[in-house]
Amino acid sequence: MINRVIWIVLDSVGMGALPDADKYGDIEANTIGNVSEALGGLNIPNLERLGLGNIEGIRGVKMVENPIGCYGRFAEMSNGKDTTTGHWEMVGIYSDKPFPTYPVGFPKDIIEKFQIAIGRKVLGNKPASGTAIIEELGEEHIETGNPIIYTSADSVFQIAAHEQVIPIEELYQMCEIARNILVGEHAVARVIARPFVGKPGNFTRTANRKDFSLVPPHDTLLDNLKNKGFSVMAVGKIEDIFSGKGITEAIHTKDNMDGVDKTLEYMQEDKKGLIFTNLVDFDMRWGHRNNYKAYGKGLEEFDARLPEIIDAMKDTDVLIITADHGCDPTTEGTDHTREYVPFIAYGKKLKNNVNLKTRKTFADIGQTVADIFDVKPIKNGESFLELILKK
Incomplete structure (x- = not known):
């Protein structure tokens, strides 16, 4: 019997362009492969031992003869390449239309409604790097409020x-106001609080970021687990991605290593269910900033923590490692990239060296977890539990 799943999402760690990547301008994207090649290789022996380098189509990672994990690559069935779309698909929500984007800023009527509601004017209203725009407008913001x-x-x-x-x-109240305004055709995936500190020329964003996502349109794997009495423990921005829906307890994190620490703390508790972790630095700090060197270092730092995670596992635990989209830091743009994502599963109850090849949707992961706990099926997913479970 499997009593617990530890599911870690390496935010944006994609592994090669999807067949429809040309529609998104991402035909050259390959986050893992391009980062590895730009650095002359990655030192990630623990991920390789689990089977990362044996995944169909992967580049820049060493293959091993007898991986101890089950492995494969997963395509995104939904239309889009953002955090919300990817995570939602994993647990049973198919998004047929991409969430709206605003390449020239938000419409005048939206901004006017927001300004009236908060009693202040706004600065900016344009696409920008978060670090660049606070350097550009931070001093004016301090002067005007x-x-x-x-x-x-x-x-x-x-x-x-x-x-x-x-x-x-x-600031959080302002985000709630914006969230209530941004509905219908302007229902953006996330409203995000981006607090910072410091003085002009030396501003720094803080760990008090908070995401205000759309509420999932229907129940997901998380709700099905919760409704059957299982714990759903969210680490990092998971709680925000799902607006708390289906979560039994949550803790936010300041960086990747804090996310690993908090995951290990939950693992020390004797609760049946799901520990669902998002490690966001790959995306937020490195992918969007085209910092492939830090991206590669981050992969190596996570790899170095894997033995701790594996050693902390009970015989009735299963570890899942995957991603939600790509964000190739070697490309010219700073956007997410439309990519396959890697998948690894490991546990004493699972077979070794099972190649799942290419799966058509992230929802297969969620349906497999649903089968593990014998809860209500999710939409669109096909379980592969029989392929990986020891008899």
């Missing part, structure tokens, strides 16, 4: 504010 509004190639409405100018709770 007006929040900085910006977006990106993703479906996001981001509000940046200095913590000493607009306190955190007020």
